[in-house]
Amino acid sequence: MPFDGITIKALAYELNNLCAGRIDKIYQPERDELALSIRTAGGHVKLVISANARWSRIHISDTRKPNPTSPPSFCMMLRKVLEGGKIRSVEQIDFERIIHITIEAIDDFGDWKKKILICEFMGKHSNIILVNPENNLIIDAIKKYGNDVSSFREVLPGKPYIAPPGQGKVDPTTVSYSDFCSAIWQQTGSLADAVFKAVSGISPFSARQICLHCGLSDLPVEECGEYELTTIFEHIRRLIRACAVGSAQPGVVLKANRPLEFAPYIIEGMSEFQSYPCMNEACDFFYSQLLNQARLESIRSNLSRQVRIILDKAYKKKMAQEGDFNSAQDKEKYREWGELITTYAYQLHKGQTEALLTNYYTNEEVLIPLEARYTPIENAQRYYKTYNKSKRAINHLQELIRINQAEIDYLESVMVLINKAENQNDLDDVIYELEKGGYLKTHTRRTGKQSVKTEPRHFISSDGFDILVGRNNHQNDRLTLKQSERRDLWLHAKNIPGTHVIVRLPADMKSIDALSDRTLEEAASLAAYFSKASESDKVPVDYTFRNNVRKPSGSKPGMVIYDNYWTIMVNPQSAIINRFLNND
Numbered sequence: 295m296p297f298d299g300i301t302i303k304a305l306a307y308e309l310n311n312l313c314a315g316r317i318d319k320i321y322q323p324e325r326d327e328l329a330l331s332i333r334t335a336g337g338h339v340k341l342v343i344s345a346n347a348r349w350s351r352i353h354i355s356d357t358r359k360p361n362p363t364s365p366p367s368f369c370m371m372l373r374k375v376l377e378g379g380k381i382r383s384v385e386q387i388d389f390e391r392i393i394h395i396t397i398e399a400i401d402d403f404g405d406w407k408k409k410i411l412i413c414e415f416m417g418k419h420s421n422i423i424l425v426n427p428e429n430n431l432i433i434d435a436i437k438k439y440g441n442d443v444s445s446f447r448e449v450l451p452g453k454p455y456i457a458p459p460g461q462g463k464v465d466p467t468t469v470s471y472s473d474f475c476s477a478i479w480q481q482t483g484s485l486a487d488a489v490f491k492a493v494s495g496i497s498p499f500s501a502r503q504i505c506l507h508c509g510l511s512d513l514p515v516e517e518c519g520e521y522e523l524t525t526i527f528e529h530i531r532r533l534i535r536a537c538a539v540g541s542a543q544p545g546v547v548l549k550a551n552r553p554l555e556f557a558p559y560i561i562e563g564m565s566e567f568q569s570y571p572c573m574n575e576a577c578d579f580f581y582s583q584l585l586n587q588a589r590l591e592s593i594r595s596n597l598s599r600q601v602r603i604i605l606d607k608a609y610k611k612k613m614a615q616e617g618d619f620n621s622a623q624d625k626e627k628y629r630e631w632g633e634l635i636t637t638y639a640y641q642l643h644k645g646q647t648e649a650l651l652t653n654y655y656t657n658e659e660v661l662i663p664l665e666a667r668y669t670p671i672e673n674a675q676r677y678y679k680t681y682n683k684s685k686r687a688i689n690h691l692q693e694l695i696r697i698n699q700a701e702i703d704y705l706e707s708v709m710v711l712i713n714k715a716e717n718q719n720d721l722d723d724v725i726y727e728l729e730k731g732g733y734l735k736t737h738t739r740r741t742g743k744q745s746v747k748t749e750p751r752h753f754i755s756s757d758g759f760d761i762l763v764g765r766n767n768h769q770n771d772r773l774t775l776k777q778s779e780r781r782d783l784w785l786h787a788k789n790i791p792g793t794h795v796i797v798r799l800p801a802d803m804k805s806i807d808a809l810s811d812r813t814l815e816e817a818a819s820l821a822a823y824f825s826k827a828s829e830s831d832k833v834p835v836d837y838t839f840r841n842n843v844r845k846p847s848g849s850k851p852g853m854v855i856y857d858n859y860w861t862i863m864v865n866p867q868s869a870i871i872n873r874f875l876n877n878d
Contacts, residue, residue, distance in 0.1 A: 299495015792825025
C-alpha cells in the first residue's frame with residue numbers, strides 16, 4: 295500500500311478543490327480517525343483523515359461509519375475551534391508524507407483566525423495535530439506523548455510544534471541531477487532499493503514500479519551509469535509533475551476481486567489493474583474494501599472461536615459417552631455368568647466366594663466371583679440385574695451418542711460456512727442461525743432481527759447450466775427443498791460437512807447420462823470446494839436427483855438424507871475452481 299509522497303502529491307492537488315469549502319461537522323468514528331463534513335460549491339463531501347498505524351491516510355470517502363455516542367475530547371475541541379471554518383489550502387510539505395490543511399475560523403472573540411491541521415502519515419508514528427500558526431504552539435493532537443516516548447519532540451498541548459525528523463534523503467522536487475546521482479551511488483544493492491533509500495517520499499513499491507517503467511528492474515546500482523540515472527531522474531520528475539497538475543493515472547490492482555495495491559500511475563507487472571478518474575476514488579475504493587475485509591476477518595475469527603468452544607465441548611462429551619458405552623458393553627459377560635451359575639446351581643452352595651465353571655459356549659473354564667452371603671440363584675439374579683442395567687445404559691448411550699454426533703456434524707458444517715463467508719451478510723446469516731438454535735446469546739440490538747436471506751452463489755457451467763451453491767444452512771434447506779425442482783441434480787461432499795449444490799436441469803432431461811461429464815465435474819468441484827475438505831486433493835462427492843433427498847423430522851438446519859445416488863471423485867484445488875471464483 296504505497297501511501298507515499300507520490301500518492302500524497304496527487305491527493306493534495308485534488309483536495310485543493312475543497313478550498314473555500316466550509317466545515318459543517320466533525321466526527322471521530324475511530325480512536326485515531328477523523329471525518330470532516332465539508333460543504334463545497336459542488337455539494338457536501340466527507341474528508342477522512344486517519345492516523346491508524348496500518349492504514350494512515352487522507353481522502354474523500356462515501357463510506358459511512360457509526361459514531362460514538364459520546365465524542366472524544368479531541369473531537370469536541372476540533373468542533374469548538376474549526377466547525378464553521380473555511381478551508382484555505384491543502385499543502386504537501388517537502389514531498390514528505392505530511393499534509394498541512396489551513397483553516398480559517400472564528401475564535402472566541404469573533405475574529406477570523408487561521409489554524410493548521412497537520413496530518414502526518416508515517417506508520418505507527420502517524421498523527422493529526424492542530425497548531426496555532428501565530429505562535430507555532432500545539433493546541434491538541436489525536437495522539438499525545440511526551441519526552442518519555444520521544445526524545446526528539448513532545449506532542450502535547452502548549453508545546454511548540456516540531457516537524458518529524460528528516461531521514462537524510464533528497465527531495466526529488468528540488469534536487470539537482472548531480473546531487474541525485476551522488477545520493478544514488480552512495481547506496482548498495484538493487485537500483486530500486488537505492489531509489490527508496492536515497493529519495494524522499496518514494497516507497498519500496500513505487501521505487502520498484504519506477505524501475506519497471508524505465509525497463510531497469512533488477513539492475514544493481516553498481517552497474518548504473520549516466521544513462522540509467524538520467525532515465526530514472528527524468529521519470530520521477532515527470533511522475534511528480536503529472537501528480538502536481540492533476541494528470542495522474544490512478545488505479546487499483548485487484549486479485550480475485552480483492553484490492554492488492556493502488557497508485558497514482560499505471561502499475562506494471564500486474565494484469566488486473568482497474569483505473570479510476572481521480573486519486574480520491576481509487577483510495578476510497580481500496581481502503582473501504584480493505585477495511586471491510588479486515589472487519590470481516592475479525593468477525594469471522596471471533597465467531598469461529600465461539601463455535602470452536604462449543605465444538606470442543608461436544609468432542610469431549612463424545613469421548614466420555616464412548617467410554618461409558620465401551621464400559622457398558624464389557625458387562626455382556628454378566629449375562630453369561632448368570633446363565634452359568636443358574637445351570638450349575640446344583641453344584642454350588644451358599645457361602646462360596648467363587649466358582650470355577652465350564653463355559654458351554656467356549657468349552658473353557660471360567661472363574662466367577664460370588665457373594666458368600668447369597669445363594670447361587672441370588673448370585674445369578676444379581677448378575678442378571680447388572681447385565682439388564684448395562685443393556686438399558688447401552689440403548690440410552692446409543693441415542694445420546696447419535697444426538698451428540700448430529701450436533702458435531704452440524705457445528706462442523708457451520709465452521710465451513712464461517713470460513714467460506716464472503717461478506718458481512720453471509721456472517722450475519724450464520725450468526726442469526728446460531729442465535730435461533732440457542733448456540734449464541736441473542737444480542738440486544740439483534741433481537742427480532744430476521745435472517746438477511748441472501749441469494750445462493752450462482753455459477754454457470756461451461757455448458758450453460760445454472761449451478762447454485764448455498765451460503766448457510768437455512769439457505770441450504772430453502773435451496774434444496776423449496777427453490778429447486780424435483781428433476782434438478784443435487785450434490786454434496788460425501789460424509790463431509792459442506793453446502794448443498796443444485797444444478798438446474800431442463801424439463802426434457804430425464805436421464806443423468808444426458809448431462810455432460812464437464813458440467814458434472816464442475817458442480818462436484820464446487821461442492822468439494824465449499825466443504826470441510828476444500829484443501830484436499832481428492833474429495834468424493836455424492837450426486838442424485840433432488841427427489842431422492844429428504845429432510846428428517848426434527849433435524850437441524852441443512853441436515854438431509856438421500857438415496858439412489860452416485861459418487862464422483864474431484865479435486866477442489868483444480869483450475870475449474872479458479873475459473874469460477876475469478877469470474878464470480
